[in-house]
Amino acid sequence: MTTQEHSVIAENLSKGFVQGEEHITVLEQLNLTLNYGEVIAILGPSGSGKSTLLNILGLLSTPDEGTYVLDEEDTSALNAKERALLRLHKIAFVFQAFHLIDHKNVFKNVELPLIYQGVPPQERAERVKAIIERLGLSHRLYAKINTLSGGEKQRVAIARALVTEPKVLLCDEPTGSLDAERTQEVIALLREVTGEEQTTIVVTHDSDVARECDRCLRVESGRLVEDTRYRPSANTAQRVKDSSVVPVHAIEMNRPRWFVASIKEAFDASIHRMRRNLFTMFAVALGIASLVLTVGLTATISGQLSDAFDVFLAQRVTLEETSKTPMTQEQILELEQSAPYKNLKNLHGVKNVALMKQVVSGAIVTSAPVLGQANYFQGTTPVDASVYRATSSVFVAQGQNLIAGRLFDQGHSQRADQVAVVGEGLLQRLNITWSEGLYLYVKGVPISIIGVVSENPSLSETYASIYVPLGSKLTLKDAGSISTEPLKIILATDPGATNQVGQEAVYTISPDRPGKFTAVLPPEPKTLRNAVDTQQKNLLIAMSLVTLSIGAIGIMNTFLVAVIERRKEIGLRLAIGTDPRGILLQIAAESIMVSVIGTIAGIVLAVNIIAVVCLINQWTPIIGAETIGIGLLSGLLVGVLAGLYPAFKASRVEPVQTLSEG
Known part of the structure; x- marks a missing residue:
């Protein structure tokens, strides 16, 4: 059985809004029936309600009262997501201002709704090219939007609307920005592309445009006041009522993954x-x-x-005397020659042993001229430094390398020579460089500097210090604070041997009084990192x-x-x-x-x-x-x-x- 079907049936549509305390009615009990295959004009003055009607027909707005049936489906009970889905598959818009996306070319603008529909890429390309060719724009397929004329832009907007094969094509003043020639061209085009299962609605102010349509509906003050047919109803398609009408809940089953489409569009826009x-x-x-x-x-x-910890601190044990009465220099020299001290070198895991005793801390140091070259130095700003008596092995034990001159030896100690080796940090503080014959005044006492050693960054307490031989008779009157630091015996060890060496060393150095010295072991690596x-x-x-x-x-x-x-x-x-x-x-x-x-x-x-x-x-x-x-x-x-x-x-x-x- 063949019956004429309608694409749109609207009954008793009412719409209004509140302005202040006043309720303004835009549409009032409007009834409307639109047939497939028709091109219909909606004519009316500004404020008559035609744009509001268009928004309701396009599911962009909902009526306050009444029913709206689109393609045999009542839209009254649809929620916002269902209305959007129905709009995507059955409604399309053509706007006066075109609303093309500038960063997309012609092809991509027309393709956009198909992306949201989830149409596969190959099918998208075929449908886009077909509709663009039908509208006579094949030569502008990949043109940028800003290179198109007004008429071409309108054709692209129409192509974008038609590519989804909508049931209802809504055109809002599509000729409003075109001249008379382009207006006739667009209306003819809309008539041409309106298929047997599609209704085209044109909202316009222009009565000439309305007369080019099949019917003209005049709206005034929210009411339909005139329904004029300009062409015979034979143009209206006859459709067989069957299962071809797809309700919105069935569309949902095949709904594209909007997630993927949105990510693609985000990438393109970025x-x-x-x-x-x-x-x-x-x-x-x-x-x-x-x-x-x-x-x-x-x-x-x-x-x-x-x-630095692994290469030095983890291989170093320090023995410190515990007596409240520090050892005298004579006692220290005797200790150096004693068997217990020499036995330290024989402990398993010990690589080197050195004695070191701080003489003074905070001694004031200035530079002195090279002998015979009175003007070699012009004098320096005094700095503070600590002075240590030490064995010549102290530099190896502390991980310091000779970088200039020479180190003192046992002979210097036995002769009580007044010579010294300094850390390079001291010369940097004095802003001088070492040369042979350099003297430094340590609170007025001249000391010959015979060598310079590197600084070990792990030994901040001995940075920029002065080292003199253990047997030096150096006396520094008023040179600074007399040190009360205990005598230190430094043992350089093999990796991993510090705990064992620390336990054995206190008994080795003082078999009769193991408590005379205490072993200071290196901190744990975690402590150093902190x-x-x-x-x-x-x-x-x-x-x-x-x-x-x-x-x-x-x-x-x-x-x-x-x-x-x-x-x-x-x-x-x-x-x-x-x-x-x-x-x-x-x-x-x-x-x-x-x-x-x-x-x-x-x-x-x-x-x-x-x-x-x-x-x-x-x-x-x-x-x-x-x-x-x-x-x-x-x-x-x-x-x-x-x-x-x-x-x-x-x-x-x-x-x-x-x-x-x-």
Whole structure:
């Protein structure tokens, strides 16, 4: 049985809004029946309600009262998501202002609704090319939008609407910005493309445009006041009522994954808006770079300290006398020649033994001229330094290397020569360099400096010190505070032997009185690693987080502005039938992409800076997976948090308002 079917049936539609305390009626008990195959004009003055009617027919708005049946499905009970889905598959819009997306070419603009429908790429391409060829734009298939004429833009907008094969094509003043010739061309085109299972509705102010349509419905004050047919009803298609009508719940079963479509659109938008987002990416890159630098350099420096621990501190035991009455120099010299002291060298795991006794601390030191060259030095600013009597083996035991001159030996000690070896840090403080014949005045007492040794960064207490032979008769009157530091016996050991050597050494050096000396063992590696100043580390991390926060604020501001700039684009996507969640996801994904690109740039920058610093200082860089992970996670978190609010604002854009802005 063949019966004539209707695409749209509206009964008793009413719509109004409240302005202040007044209720204004826009549509009042409007009844409407539209047939397949018809091109229908809706004519009326401004404020008559025709745009409101168009929005209801396009499921962008809902009536306060009445029913609206679209393609044999009552839309009254549909929720917002179902209306969007029905709009995506059965309704299409053509706007006066075209609302084409500038960064997409002709092909991609027409393709957009098919992406949201989930049409496979090959089928999309075939359908897009077919509709563009039908509209005579094959030669402009990949043209940029800003190169098109007004008429060509309108054709692209019509192609985008028709590519989904909608049941209802809604045209809002499609000829309003065109001249008379282009107007006739567009109306003829709309008549041509209106299929047997489609209704085209043209909202217009132009009575000439209305007369070119099959019917004209005149709306005034929210009521349908005239229904004029200009062409015979034979144009209306006869359809067989069968199962071809797909209800919205069935469409849902084959619904595309809007998630994937939104991610693709986010990627496309990010690529085309890359230049706009450069400064935002730069801010994120700086924040991530500073964070990764802080974590990476801290780990690297800790590693170097740990290495120093392994090569020196973990191989060093110090014996300190415990008596409240320090040993005299004569007693120290006797100890050096005693059998217990010599037996220390024979302990298993001991590589070297040295004696060291601080003479004074805080002695005032100045430079003196080379003998015979009175003007060689012009004098220096005095500095403080500690003076130690020591055996010649002390430098090996302390891990200090000779860098200039020579070391004193047993002969110097036996002769009580007034010579010394200094740490290079002392000469740096005095701002002088060593040369043969150099003398330093230690509170007025001249000492011949015969050599310079390197500093061991692990021995801060002996940095920039002066070492004289153990048997030196050096007397420093008023040279500084007389030291009460105990005598120290330094034992250099094999790795891992410190505990055993420490236990045995106190008995070896004093068999009768094991408590005369106590063994000071090196700290655990964890203790040394914690020597890195935690407060400074936290301060640097805090500064990094501040920089990251600035980057996050930059992202948020950038995308808030972008949402305002792209309101029409967002409104168009929603009008096409995009799920609001898809808009939220797209904007959020764009924010995350910007943040991730900045994050990767920041990590690369930080890694390269760490590599250069390590190369200069001959360190081994330590950049663990956790360091990179912290950077990536922080960047992702910044993108998510900064993009949520703009994305939420975008998903709440009202297409009715944005698309009517022209």
